[in-house]
Amino acid sequence: MSSAPALVLQFLELILALLAAPLLTGWVNQCRAWLGNRSAPPLTQFYRQLAKLFEKEVVLADNASSLFRAAPYVIFACMALASMIVPTLSTDLPFAPAADAIALVGIFALARVFAALAGMDIGTSFGTMGARREMLIGFLAEPALLMVFFTASLISHSTSLSTIVETLGQREFAIYPSLAFAGVAFTMVSLAENARIPVDNPTTHLELTMIHEAMILEYSGRHLALIEWAASLKLYAYSCLGLALFFPWGIPETTGPLSMLVALSSLVLKLAIGGFLLALIETLSAKLRIFRAPEFLGTAFMLAVLAMLVHQLLETAT
Amino acid sequence: MRLLGQDLEFERLPGAQPVHRAACDDAGLLAFAAAAKESGGRLVALWGSDERDRGTGFALHVAFALAEGLALVTLALPAGHPEYPDLAPLFPAANRLQRAAFDLLGIVARGADRRPWLRHANWPADFHPLRRDCDASRQFPPQNEDYPFVRVEGEGVHEIAVGPIHAGVIEPGHFRFSVVGEKVLRLEERLGWTHKGVEKRFEQFRLADGHRLAGRICGDSTVAYAWAYCLAAESLSGCQVPQRALWLRALLLERERIANHLGDLGAIGNDAALSFGLSQFMRLKEDWLRLSAELFGHRLTMDAIVPGGVAVELADPGGQRIREQCDAIERETHRLKNIYDEHAGLQDRFLTTGRLDPALASEYSVSGIAGRASSQSWDLRTQNPIAPYDELDTQIASHRSGDVAARVLVRFDEVFESLRLIRRIVDRLPRGGLTAPLPAAREGSLGVGWIEGWRGDVLVALSAGAEGGIRRCHAHDPSWHVWPALEHAIMGNIVPDFPLINKSFNLAYSGVDS
Numbered sequence: 001m002s003s004a005p006a007l008v009l010q011f012l013e014l015i016l017a018l019l020a021a022p023l024l025t026g027w028v029n030q031c032r033a034w035l036g037n038r039s040a041p042p043l044t045q046f047y048r049q050l051a052k053l054f055e056k057e058v059v060l061a062d063n064a065s066s067l068f069r070a071a072p073y074v075i076f077a078c079m080a081l082a083s084m085i086v087p088t089l090s091t092d093l094p095f096a097p098a099a100d101a102i103a104l105v106g107i108f109a110l111a112r113v114f115a116a117l118a119g120m121d122i123g124t125s126f127g128t129m130g131a132r133r134e135m136l137i138g139f140l141a142e143p144a145l146l147m148v149f150f151t152a153s154l155i156s157h158s159t160s161l162s163t164i165v166e167t168l169g170q171r172e173f174a175i176y177p178s179l180a181f182a183g184v185a186f187t188m189v190s191l192a193e194n195a196r197i198p199v200d201n202p203t204t205h206l207e208l209t210m211i212h213e214a215m216i217l218e219y220s221g222r223h224l225a226l227i228e229w230a231a232s233l234k235l236y237a238y239s240c241l242g243l244a245l246f247f248p249w250g251i252p253e254t255t256g257p258l259s260m261l262v263a264l265s266s267l268v269l270k271l272a273i274g275g276f277l278l279a280l281i282e283t284l285s286a287k288l289r290i291f292r293a294p295e296f297l298g299t300a301f302m303l304a305v306l307a308m309l310v311h312q313l314l315e316t317a318t
Numbered sequence: 319m320r321l322l323g324q325d326l327e328f329e330r331l332p333g334a335q336p337v338h339r340a341a342c343d344d345a346g347l348l349a350f351a352a353a354a355k356e357s358g359g360r361l362v363a364l365w366g367s368d369e370r371d372r373g374t375g376f377a378l379h380v381a382f383a384l385a386e387g388l389a390l391v392t393l394a395l396p397a398g399h400p401e402y403p404d405l406a407p408l409f410p411a412a413n414r415l416q417r418a419a420f421d422l423l424g425i426v427a428r429g430a431d432r433r434p435w436l437r438h439a440n441w442p443a444d445f446h447p448l449r450r451d452c453d454a455s456r457q458f459p460p461q462n463e464d465y466p467f468v469r470v471e472g473e474g475v476h477e478i479a480v481g482p483i484h485a486g487v488i489e490p491g492h493f494r495f496s497v498v499g500e501k502v503l504r505l506e507e508r509l510g511w512t513h514k515g516v517e518k519r520f521e522q523f524r525l526a527d528g529h530r531l532a533g534r535i536c537g538d539s540t541v542a543y544a545w546a547y548c549l550a551a552e553s554l555s556g557c558q559v560p561q562r563a564l565w566l567r568a569l570l571l572e573r574e575r576i577a578n579h580l581g582d583l584g585a586i587g588n589d590a591a592l593s594f595g596l597s598q599f600m601r602l603k604e605d606w607l608r609l610s611a612e613l614f615g616h617r618l619t620m621d622a623i624v625p626g627g628v629a630v631e632l633a634d635p636g637g638q639r640i641r642e643q644c645d646a647i648e649r650e651t652h653r654l655k656n657i658y659d660e661h662a663g664l665q666d667r668f669l670t671t672g673r674l675d676p677a678l679a680s681e682y683s684v685s686g687i688a689g690r691a692s693s694q695s696w697d698l699r700t701q702n703p704i705a706p707y708d709e710l711d712t713q714i715a716s717h718r719s720g721d722v723a724a725r726v727l728v729r730f731d732e733v734f735e736s737l738r739l740i741r742r743i744v745d746r747l748p749r750g751g752l753t754a755p756l757p758a759a760r761e762g763s764l765g766v767g768w769i770e771g772w773r774g775d776v777l778v779a780l781s782a783g784a785e786g787g788i789r790r791c792h793a794h795d796p797s798w799h800v801w802p803a804l805e806h807a808i809m810g811n812i813v814p815d816f817p818l819i820n821k822s823f824n825l826a827y828s829g830v831d832s
Contacts, residue, residue, distance in 0.1 A: 036597045125478040129813070198663060201591040205486030206817040208478075209589075217485065286663035287591035290500060290814050 009260075010084065010094050016264075017083035021236035022046035022229065024275055031279030046232060053225035061122040061218055071118035072219065072226040078111035079233035086240045087251055089263045091162040091169075100159040101149035104241075105142055108193065111230070112138050119215030126207050130214025133290065137199065137211065140297035141192045144185055147304030151182040152245055154311050161244070169248035178315055181307035183246045188300035190238045192293065195231070196278065198285040199293050202231075209287070236271075239278075243270045321389055322353040328389065333553025334704045336387025337766045344403050347380065347393050351408045354382040354389070360683035360696070361409040362388065362768075363777050363794035364416065366423040368450045369394075372762075376400040376425050379792075381766075381777060383685075387702050388768055390779075395425055404430035411682045411799040418510075422448035422517070436510040436831065439463035447518055454518045470496035470504050478813065482511045489827035493816070500812040505805045512831040520791035521783070525551055526625055526756055528788050532778060533620050535793050536829035541567075541574040542771025543778070543793060544623040549704075550780035550791075551625045554765030555757045562750040563627035565706045569640075569743045570619050570630075572736040575772035576647070577606050577618075579729040579736075582824050586726060587658065589818040590667040598654055602647055609643055627753030637744045644737045655730050668723035672819030674807040675720060682803040686774020686796045688823050691728045692720035698770035709746075710739055720807075722822040732772075758786065773797060773826060795829030 026046045033040035060069070085099050085107075099107065116134050119127035153159045155176065156167035168179075192199040195212035204210060207217065216227050244251065250266030252259035288296060319328050321338060326346055328338035342350060351361075362381040369377050375397035382389045393402055404427040405412040416427040417435035424446040426432075434443070439461040441447065447454045467477075475498055482490035490511035496504040516535055523531055532547035533540040545567055552559055580603040587595025607617040614622050614630040622630045632640075658664060674684070679692035689696055699712040715731035717724035759765075759782035767778045774796025783789035804823055808816055 032593070036594050037601065038597050125476075129478065197591045203593070204591065205484070205488075206589065207480060207485045208816050209814040209818075210485075283594055285591070286587075286661060286667055288663070289667060290812060292666075 006090075006092050006094050009090050009092070013089055013093065014080065014084050016088065017233060017236055017240075018080070018229075020271070021083070021232040022050060024236050024239065024271055025232040027272065027275045028235075028279050028282075031276045032282055035279055035283040046228075050225050050229055053220075053228065054222050056221040058221035058223055061124075064122050064218075067114075068118050068121040068218075069223070071114045071121075072223040072230070074114045075111045076226040076230040076233075078107050078114075079230040079237065082107050083233050083237040083240070085161060086237050087162055087165045087244050088240045088267055089251070089260060091166045091251060093162060096160065096162040101153065101161055101164065102146065102159055104161065105145055105149070108145075108234070109138065109142060111234075115212075115215050115227075118219075122218050124218060126210070126214045126217050129208075130211055130217070133211045134215060137192050137293060137297070140294055140301070141189045144189045144297060144301040144304050145193070147301060147308060148182045148186045148189065148245075151178050151304065151307040151311055154308065155179075155315070161241075165244045165248050165251060168245065169251055176311070176315060178307040178311035179246060181303045181310060183242075185300045185304035185307065186242055186245065188296060188303075190242060191278075191281070192297055192300075194235045194238055197282040198288045199296065201287050211290075239271055239274050240267070243267070243274065321384065321386060322350065322357055322359075324350045324353050326350055326391065331390075331553060331764065331766060332556060333765060334549070335553070335766065335768055336702050337390060337553075337768070338387060339390045339392065339764070342391045342393055344393065347378075347391060347405075348403050348408075350389075350391055351380070351382070351405055354384060355408050357384065358680075359384040359389075360680075360685065361405070361411055361799075362683070362775065363779070363792070363798075364405065364412055364419065365779070365792040365794070366395075366400075366419040366425045366448075367781070367790045367792075368423060368448065370397050371450055376423060378402045378419070378425060379779065380405065381779070381794075383683075383696065383775075385701075388766060388777075390766065400425040401428050402426070404428055406430055409683055411802055414802065415798060422446060424449065433466060434463075436513045438510055438513075447515060450521075454515055465508060467494050467506050467508075468504070472498070472503075474498050475503060482508075491827055495813060495816075497813055500814065502808050502811055502813055502816070505808045505816075507801055507805060509801065509827065510831050512828050514828075514832060516832040517790070517792060520788050523788050523791075524786050525555070525759060525780075525782055525788055526786065528780070528791060529623060529625055530621055532791070532793060533623075535832045536795060536826045537618060537620075538578055539574065539771045539773060539776060539795075539826070539829065540618050540620045541570045541623060542769045542776045544621070545571060546767035546769040546771075546776045546778040546793070547780065547791070548623055548625045549767030549769065550765035550778045551756065551759075551767075552765070553767065554763045554780060554782055555759040557626050557756050558754055559627055560751040560754055561705070561748045563752050563754075564704075565743055565747050566628045566630065566632060566752070567623055568706050568710070569632070569740060569747075570614070570622055570628075571769070571771070572740050572743070573606070573610060573619065575736050576733055576740075577603055577610070578772040578824075579733045580606065580647075580651070582821070583654075583658075583726065583729055583733075585824070586722070586818065586821050587664065589821045590664055592661070592664055595654070595658065595664075598650075602650055605643065606647065609639065613639070624753065626756045627751070629752075631752060632744075632747065637747070640744050641741055644741050648734065648737050651730070651733055658726070665723065667815075667818060668726060669721060670719075671722045671815050672807045672811055672822060673719070673721045674803055676718065678806050679720065679803060682806075683799045684803050685799065686770075687715075687725060687728050687732070687772070688800045688803070688825075689774065690715050691717050691724035693718045696775070698768060698775050706743065710742060712739060722818060725822040762789065771796070773824070773829075774800070793832060795826050795832075797825035797830050800825050801830065 030040040116131035119131040156164045200211040326340040328340040331337040376395040378393040421437040478495040480493040492508040533544035584596040584599025611617045676693035685696040777794040781789040
């Protein structure tokens with residue numbers, strides 16, 4: 001049984017995720033604007049957008065089924081759960097045993113399937129087109145993501161995220177070449193999974209080029225707010241996951257006000273740097289032709305497999 | 319005189335441009351069109367007019383661009399059965415022009431495509447608003463009609479319908495894609511959503527102020543349209559425009575060209591998700607437009623060109639500021655061009671995308687930037703140039719590959735060339751008056767103005783009415799020829815590349831729907 005402080009911590013971590021995710025999206029947008037020589041929207045812009053959407057009424061297509069109405073809640077729940085499992089402030093998380101790294105990939109896949117089904121549910125050509133492209137990206141990205149997790153699992157002999165982070169975070173400082181390969185692969189997968197440039201463009205208004213946006217074109221009001229919030233949670237979860245796997249320093253094993261404070265400030269710092277780097281990548285890249293996306297994700301998969309091989313060949317030698 | 323060895327007697331219309339006009343019959347029209355095609359000429363415009371109040375039924379006017387200039391042939395059509403031979407087999411771009419002429423006037427191309435073009439069930443099929451006895455202010459209840467799109471059959475073929483209402487705030491056009499997976503097998507366009515009845519409205523304008531309406535047919539080409547209109551009005555009334563006014567007109571036209579090219583270059587980058595390009599080029603365009611507003615009183619310099627001259631003046635510090643801005647913009651555009659040229663991701667999107675084959679461009683009489691990117695070397699500033707272009711020695715931009723990259727390069731070339739022209743104009747601007755009075759025009763006399771706008775050649779054919787009024791004014795946008803060619807340029811490309819390809823053409827909606 002988990003202790004009461006651990007439960008509180010788990011709850012705190014969820015609240016933090018819900019509040020910090022829109023800030024992270026806002027930060028990335030700010031950096032993109034600065035890098036593009038534009039004046040940036042305020043950091044809290046995404047909160048205002050969510051508030052606006054929650055105020056607005058929901059407009060539903062006549063032929064929308066209950067699946068279309070349920071999908072935003074399922075997607076949001078998936079992303080909230082995902083951001084609870086990823087160790088950010090502490091590795092002693094009561095919910096962590098509920099899902100390991102492989103289940104986490106499954107949670108992301110579940111959200112994706114619901115988004116795709118909802119996109120097809122209303123029967124517009126854009127929804128179907130977006131769903132089709134999303135599944136293409138998904139089935140290429142998921143194996144690569146799993147391979148990244150397997151590399152980390154091989155190092156720590158566990159698929160539990162908490163154990164992985166504990167092992168990686170508490171080890172003697174050593175350079176793991178395998179993790180470098182895995183890190184690059186993870187970054188590429190994250191760009192694709194979060195519908196960022198160069199795979200997708202989250203800010204486009206061109207229906208024909210959309211992937212993620214095409215699926216959710218018909219959503220409005222609170223449904224759209226939940227989906228947008230879920231998308232920012234996903235970005236947050238992926239960022240935290242990347243930081244936990246590849247830069248795990250600063251996540252304490254113990255709970256206590258002081259270690260919390262250290263953990264929180266290091267998290268904020270790392271997210272700020274990560275967000276800036278994401279904006280930098282997005283500013284410097286053009287979008288790939290959609291049929292280059294398989295090459296892009298194929299490269300990610302190759303790198304992830306290479307990471308495992310490197311680990312087996314170089315790092316397990318005794 | 320004779321043209322192309324055909325049995326038609328042409329007379330040269332008065333005015334600065336070589337415009338030759340002849341009357342013909344059905345066989346003569348077909349023979350002349352065939353000879354024009356044979357000689358490498360192109361179809362510029364096709365329109366009709368209602369001459370029943372003069373007792374001659376309807377008339378069909380077809381304009382061809384030849385080496386000798388513009389050849390305008392007129393075919394009289396009987397009032398009872400206004401029919402003429404279908405020109406689409408010779409010039410496929412005639413298809414939509416003929417359909418538009420039927421919607422507006424009820425004149426029929428024999429055996430041709432009879433689907434409506436400008437009419438969207440907003441008025442009955444037997445109501446032809448451009449007939450002189452037709453009251454265009456009549457209101458009809460909104461209706462819906464099925465438009466028979468051409469279907470593509472086959473396994474796995476499905477349709478994607480886009481627009482006319484889009485996810486962004488852009489002009490309305492409907493695009494029907496037949497695709498297999500992501501590959502486009504066929505695109506069919508349906509335009510006409512912004513039809514405003516401009517040509518009917520012209521009939522209520524006076525010859526001396528029709529330029530204001532002409533300048534609003536297509537806002538991004540307001541200078542080209544206004545100049546073409548004024549040129550037509552000046553030709554038919556025999557007005558001698560002061561030299562200084564002509565040079566100032568060229569200055570405005572080149573400024574319009576640069577403003578649009580800068581905007582397009584940014585927007586094309588943005589459509590490949592390089593928003594850096596958009597913000598940089600829009601910054602340059604904004605500086606450019608602000609100087610226009612400051613010097614000429616309007617960002618797009620609307621209403622700056624008036625019949626008989628210009629309504630703006632370039633006072634002393636103005637010329638110096640224009641020259642300084644040209645230097646600054648040239649420097650920055652060079653740097654941005656280097657970034658575009660060296661960006662591997664961007665070039666991967668540009669190269670081989672949306673290729674318009676030179677043969678196809680010629681088939682569709684494609685002119686302007688789209689034509690010059692596909693080996694079609696048409697540029698009125700170098701072919702039969704009017705003053706001041708006869709003294710400016712314009713260099714024509716030309717590329718052969720016909721893809722998005724070529725259209726980007728043509729724009730860069732033209733920006734640099736226009737900057738050179740602007741500096742030369744400012745340096746050599748002659749002194750003198752700005753306007754000349756517009757003499758009264760004889761009723762029924764015809765004038766043509768033909769100007770190389772930033773998109774391509776804009777043609778205005780103007781017929782004077784009684785007491786200084788306008789009898790008929792037809793304005794023709796170059797996009798009429800490029801829209802159907804775009805349907806071919808997209809074939810075999812993938813659906814998500816369409817916005818980029820479309821942006822690289824950046825065709826007019828309002829200009830063709832007018």
